[in-house]
Amino acid sequence: HDVAMRIAAGEVVERPVSVVKELLENALDADSRRISIFLSQGGKSSLVVEDDGRGIAFDDLPLALERHATSKLSSLEDMEAIATLGFRGEALPSLAAVSRFEIRSRSVDDARGGVLRVEGGQPLLHAPLDLPRGTRVQVDDLFFNLPARRKFLKSASAELRRILSLVQAYALAYADRAFLVQSEGRTVFLSPGDGDVAALLRSLWGDDPPLRHLDVSVESFHALGWWQPAPGRGKSDVTAFVNRRRVQEGLFRAALASPGGDISGQWLVFLETPLDEVDVNIHPAKTEVRFRKSGPVFEVLRRLAMAFLERPQS
Ligand code: ADP
Numbered sequence: 075h076d077v078a079m080r081i082a083a084g085e086v087v088e089r090p091v092s093v094v095k096e097l098l099e100n101a102l103d104a105d106s107r108r109i110s111i112f113l114s115q116g117g118k119s120s121l122v123v124e125d126d127g128r129g130i131a132f133d134d135l136p137l138a139l140e141r142h143a144t145s146k147l148s149s150l151e152d153m154e155a156i157a158t159l160g161f162r163g164e165a166l167p168s169l170a171a172v173s174r175f176e177i178r179s180r181s182v183d184d185a186r187g188g189v190l191r192v193e194g195g196q197p198l199l200h201a202p203l204d205l206p207r208g209t210r211v212q213v214d215d216l217f218f219n220l221p222a223r224r225k226f227l228k229s230a231s232a233e234l235r236r237i238l239s240l241v242q243a244y245a246l247a248y249a250d251r252a253f254l255v256q257s258e259g260r261t262v263f264l265s266p267g268d269g270d271v272a273a274l275l276r277s278l279w280g281d282d283p284p285l286r287h288l289d290v291s292v293e294s295f296h297a298l299g300w301w302q303p304a305p306g307r308g309k310s311d312v313t314a315f316v317n318r319r320r321v322q323e324g325l326f327r328a329a330l331a332s333p334g335g336d337i338s339g340q341w342l343v344f345l346e347t348p349l350d351e352v353d354v355n356i357h358p359a360k361t362e363v364r365f366r367k368s369g370p371v372f373e374v375l376r377r378l379a380m381a382f383l384e385r386p387q388s
């Protein structure tokens with residue numbers, strides 16, 4: 075069981091950035107306004123995600139660490155239109171199986187909170203604790219009991235770069251929430267949570283050449299795009315979101331390139347679709363999505379690129 079759990083955990087968490095992704099998603103699903111991340115050694119030795127969201131009741135803490143125990147889906151119909159970032163109930167048990175893990179939480183409805191500590195899947199402590207509202211998860215010594223996986227981790231600075239790029243992407247998608255990242259006690263990223271995507275994007279990408287912004291709809295599919303052109307560079311970086319979930323950008327890149335113009339530069343694209351048009355339950359990491367109708371999805375992204383290429387000043 076122990077070994078099976080560790081193998082399964084390997085599908086959900088590959089490296090520190092996947093830990094951050096799962097914990098961020100949980101914080102966002104809990105309607106947090108403020109999410110802080112504290113890292114040591116690029117998350118390899120210690121990684122903390124703290125939020126001010128709904129929290130977890132004391133008695134439910136052990137349940138949150140049980141495999142496939144999600145509070146987010148209650149019926150099969152829910153599976154047809156997944157509205158939360160998490161739904162598989164695998165992240166916390168996976169993390170607890172492959173690290174020294176601690177969760178502290180106080181639910182909105184409770185006067186006191188609690189702490190639960192687990193090491194390599196073995197419960198060590200479950201005790202009440204006075205806490206502010208919200209949740210704090212600490213993952214120390216990731217893969218300490220999975221040396222084969224630990225060997226594949228990159229340098230602390232390389233892991234930190236991946237984490238920063240993920241958090242910055244989520245900070246853009248959730249510009250109404252405040253994000254903080256500290257590494258070895260120093261602030262390396264801060265977003266105000268004032269909802270101003272353009273200002274945040276300018277602070278990350280600069281405004282030279284100026285950022286461009288357009289949106290396009292096809293049926294009930296909407297694409298919102300930000301583009302900072304870099305003419306002639308021959309390379310485009312695409313950050314892709316579907317319904318505010320970060321996804322692999324392959325389809326986006328192909329559709330944006332399909333009109334045949336020069337789409338060099340940085341792209342941030344948010345695709346909004348009806349929830350029942352996408353299936354996110356493809357892989358435990360949830361970064362792949364499948365569309366019920368791929369035609370209008372491709373078309374709306376293609377038209378977004380065309381709109382940019384036809385109107386060079388927007
Ligand atoms: P999932 O997100 O797929 O439901 P997880 O293993 O990530 O599964 O989390 C298990 C459960 O723990 C969640 O369904 C949720 O009820 C609770 N939980 C986890 N993190 C938080 C958080 N930051 N705030 C509130 N509840 C949380």
Ligand code: MG
Pocket residue numbers: 096099100159160161163165166
């Ligand atoms: Mg989750």
